[in-house]
Amino acid sequence: xxxxxxxxxxxxxxxxxxxxxxxxxxxxxxxxxxxxxxxxxxxxxxxxxxxxxxxxxxxxxxxxxxxxxxxxxxxxxxxxxxxxxxxxxxxxxxxxxxxxxxxxxxxxxxxxxxxxxxxxxxxxxxxxxxxxxxxxxxxxxxxxxxxxxxxxxxxxxxxxxxxxxxxxxxxxxxxxxxxxxxxxxxxxxxxxxxxxxxxxxxxxxxxxxxxxxxxxxxxxxxxxxxxxxxxxxxxxxxxxxxxxxxxxxxxxxxxxxxxxxxxxxxxxxxxxxxxxxxxxxxxxxxxxxxxxxxxxxxxxxxxxxxxxxxxxxxxxxxxxxxxxxxxxxxxxxxxxxxx
Amino acid sequence: xxxxxxxxxxxxxxxxxxxxxxxxxxxxxxxxxxxxxxxxxxxxxxxxxxxxxxxxxxxxxxxxxxxxxxxxxxxxxxxxx
Numbered sequence: 001x002x003x004x005x006x007x008x009x010x011x012x013x014x015x016x017x018x019x020x021x022x023x024x025x026x027x028x029x030x031x032x033x034x035x036x037x038x039x040x041x042x043x044x045x046x047x048x049x050x051x052x053x054x055x056x057x058x059x060x061x062x063x064x065x066x067x068x069x070x071x072x073x074x075x076x077x078x079x080x081x082x083x084x085x086x087x088x089x090x091x092x093x094x095x096x097x098x099x100x101x102x103x104x105x106x107x108x109x110x111x112x113x114x115x116x117x118x119x120x121x122x123x124x125x126x127x128x129x130x131x132x133x134x135x136x137x138x139x140x141x142x143x144x145x146x147x148x149x150x151x152x153x154x155x156x157x158x159x160x161x162x163x164x165x166x167x168x169x170x171x172x173x174x175x176x177x178x179x180x181x182x183x184x185x186x187x188x189x190x191x192x193x194x195x196x197x198x199x200x201x202x203x204x205x206x207x208x209x210x211x212x213x214x215x216x217x218x219x220x221x222x223x224x225x226x227x228x229x230x231x232x233x234x235x236x237x238x239x240x241x242x243x244x245x246x247x248x249x250x251x252x253x254x255x256x257x258x259x260x261x262x263x264x265x266x267x268x269x270x271x272x273x274x275x276x277x278x279x280x281x282x283x284x285x286x287x288x289x290x291x292x293x294x295x296x297x298x299x300x301x302x303x304x305x306x307x308x309x310x311x312x313x314x315x316x317x318x319x320x321x322x323x324x325x326x327x328x329x330x331x332x333x334x335x336x337x338x339x
Numbered sequence: 340x341x342x343x344x345x346x347x348x349x350x351x352x353x354x355x356x357x358x359x360x361x362x363x364x365x366x367x368x369x370x371x372x373x374x375x376x377x378x379x380x381x382x383x384x385x386x387x388x389x390x391x392x393x394x395x396x397x398x399x400x401x402x403x404x405x406x407x408x409x410x411x412x413x414x415x416x417x418x419x420x
Binding site: 193195229230231232234235236238239270271273274277278 | 368375376378379380382383395396398399400
């Protein structure tokens, strides 16, 4: 039995934060931000918007694109690093806010930028086993609410934007053919090396912080903000994504030069250039929208997939590869065929 | 001594960044010779030119921070591989 991505959707906050605006806050220059990331602007949520609000809109967009209704979804998988609350997860909140959605299972995946691949893998298992016919997957972030906007964190905070992307996964090829977006998921490869867990982290609130998972000491130390060993992230990201691309291509007897389109996590344009160089991949075969939306973590690859559909870059017969790397470290690739 | 091809990569990186190579114990990053992205290329050059594979656990910037550290790493890897 095969599994298909039958439609995609997106939701982006209205507020555009240009490099000029954030550069003033971070005490850097707009040119420095663009040169070091490729980002020109990003979207930030308003104070009354939470990650779930964006996710609901993205899910509605994906349902509308497929001509489906929320009561047809059998399972909901949500990916985020900036949930509405510490508990419960964002998926149950989206299940509640998504009008018409039945009392279906709703689960969170907290694998950051690789969430799309984990949700693929789970959704694929569900539809292939017959446990679900239609699975709704989304990645959503309202991470601007947790950025350290001091100069010392400029390298990290300049990157992030808010947004949500969604997709519907099914085993029904007829449903997929009607929707205008039909990607058959042929293989998924995911790896993890937790020895790098501290190289990209938000440590508090967390139970490894002594007696309390969040206290004034942790806040004073900035443990509630993200921290990154940027050099290590880039070194490992290029290696792990390129190795994943090579391995998944080899085990499916597909030459890398036959990959028609790569849809990567949108981390940093310079990192994507390094990845292209490592894989001898022409840059025009890579979907990039981080210049407009920044790094939206769990939502980024979902939004890149949505961009590819929106720009009509997916053509029947194409071989498509999705690549991602994120905190953990965890990384992976998915190989798809455009039907 | 580092292989000539590895040294010439560093010399070119220094020239491209309008700086000069630091002494063997000083940081290539602080000197502006290497940055996060050129480090990716530097590791590839080391692997290709020295015939070694930098293991995942060794793939850390601190192992490639100075000319001496790179030299030590290459010698150690050549023995183990």
